[in-house]
Amino acid sequence: MASSILSDCSTARLLPLRRALLPQRVPRIHPCPALASPRRLFAAARPQLLPRPHRMDSVPAAASSAESATVSADASAKVIDGKLVAKQVREEIAVEVTKMRDAIGIVPGLAVILVGSRKDSQTYVRNKKKACEAVGIKSYEVNLPEDSSEEEVIRHIASFNSDPSVHGILVQLPLPRHMNDENILNAVSIEKDVDGFHPLNIGRLAMQGRDPFFVPCTPKGCMELLHRYGVEIKGKRAVVIGRSNIVGMPAALLLQKANATVSIVHSQTKNPEEITRQADIVIAAVGVANLVRGNWIKPGAAIIDVGINPVDDPESPRGYRLVGDVCYEEASKVAGAITPVPGGVGPMTIAMLLSNTLESAKRIHKFK
Numbered sequence: 001m002a003s004s005i006l007s008d009c010s011t012a013r014l015l016p017l018r019r020a021l022l023p024q025r026v027p028r029i030h031p032c033p034a035l036a037s038p039r040r041l042f043a044a045a046r047p048q049l050l051p052r053p054h055r056m057d058s059v060p061a062a063a064s065s066a067e068s069a070t071v072s073a074d075a076s077a078k079v080i081d082g083k084l085v086a087k088q089v090r091e092e093i094a095v096e097v098t099k100m101r102d103a104i105g106i107v108p109g110l111a112v113i114l115v116g117s118r119k120d121s122q123t124y125v126r127n128k129k130k131a132c133e134a135v136g137i138k139s140y141e142v143n144l145p146e147d148s149s150e151e152e153v154i155r156h157i158a159s160f161n162s163d164p165s166v167h168g169i170l171v172q173l174p175l176p177r178h179m180n181d182e183n184i185l186n187a188v189s190i191e192k193d194v195d196g197f198h199p200l201n202i203g204r205l206a207m208q209g210r211d212p213f214f215v216p217c218t219p220k221g222c223m224e225l226l227h228r229y230g231v232e233i234k235g236k237r238a239v240v241i242g243r244s245n246i247v248g249m250p251a252a253l254l255l256q257k258a259n260a261t262v263s264i265v266h267s268q269t270k271n272p273e274e275i276t277r278q279a280d281i282v283i284a285a286v287g288v289a290n291l292v293r294g295n296w297i298k299p300g301a302a303i304i305d306v307g308i309n310p311v312d313d314p315e316s317p318r319g320y321r322l323v324g325d326v327c328y329e330e331a332s333k334v335a336g337a338i339t340p341v342p343g344g345v346g347p348m349t350i351a352m353l354l355s356n357t358l359e360s361a362k363r364i365h366k367f368k
């Protein structure tokens, strides 16, 4: 569990690549402060793993924190197991894909466009393809050279927009620097925007009484984990650390839609620790290894760690390992529930992509 996954947060070393990408003003690895003896004031959330239909909006509210309160001097947070939930979601999707194929002869299709040859992007795309195959979704892949033009990418998008066998289109990010993300993401038909990155989908997500065609996969995965583990959101204080278009900002919108009172912490926030310490729910999406220490966390809070940060690890076969934005070793002693990295939000992102693709095919073919 906690300590076997991550050693001392203060000694982990970031890989040079990631380090170069990080904002320079941030002291990345903080000295480890002694933790005040943590007391858990409300219990680890109850997992509600089985059985549950694959519907994102119908989750019953969990027991209130007061109802399930416990206090323990030697607390250890409930692990929110994203790998397990993602597997369950994929199984549910596979059943629905088969049902649809048998009933109307339609198989959902996902097109992925990859520009350039970044190793991490290639791995993500390969994993998405494998996940599609495993649930019976057909995948289409286009690989374009790094020096392709924006027009070339947009031509491929246009062709997928009008291809009836494609129900979802994903352009792997980051795009090469010479490309304008906005022009490219705007070209994806909103009905096939399974990433939920089109400005119209984000705009609808932000507005009261409007629904987007798709909710971005990573924030949707975070919410799904909170729901399935019975974490109550309504009336709670939530802090989202990070405000990117693809994770932080939509995560804050979703929490607010679920009736949390939401604060957003970003690189210019003064006293982020103090603000984060008020939160019953924290979603960290920063890209700074171990930024969130144990003393940033309110005892019993639910912590969703989106960060994926490679740090040097000569003992690992790859020479590095992945850690989150939250110092797991410290946080798991204070929090009520926490996602690990790896095995937390990451697998859920892919599961939600499959979910959005299925949802799209159902909507296009009016299949209930």
Ligand SMILES: NC(=O)C1=CN([C@@H]2O[C@H](COP(=O)(O)OP(=O)(O)OC[C@H]3O[C@@H](n4cnc5c(N)ncnc54)[C@H](OP(=O)(O)O)[C@@H]3O)[C@@H](O)[C@H]2O)C=CC1
Residues within 6 Å of the ligand: 023, 026, 218, 241, 242, 243, 244, 245, 246, 247, 248, 265, 266, 267, 268, 269, 272, 285, 286, 287, 288, 291, 306, 307, 308, 309, 345, 346, 347, 349
């Ligand atoms: N698990 C998954 O499925 C996914 C994981 N990720 C991971 O999540 C992390 C975030 O990704 P993404 O949102 O794309 O990253 P971005 O770099 O686009 O955004 C990072 C955000 O964090 C804020 N930030 C940076 N430094 C600090 C700091 N010291 N204190 C507070 N806020 C800070 C930035 O603030 P400002 O706006 O002021 O610059 C920005 O809003 C990365 O590790 C990424 O790899 C991303 C997508 C999916």
Ligand SMILES: Nc1nc(=O)c2c([nH]1)NC[C@@H]1CN(c3ccc(C(=O)N[C@@H](CCC(=O)O)C(=O)O)cc3)C=[N+]21
Residues within 6 Å of the ligand: 124, 170, 171, 172, 173, 174, 195, 217, 218, 308, 322, 341, 342, 343, 344, 345, 346, 347, 349, 350
């Ligand atoms: N158009 C687009 N949509 C995305 O959703 C998108 C993207 N571009 N660009 C990159 C980010 C990142 N991202 C992840 C997906 C899965 C894991 C994942 O499954 N991680 C595993 C670990 C994988 C490993 O060990 O390497 C885990 O956390 O357990 C991580 C990160 C999606 N992104």
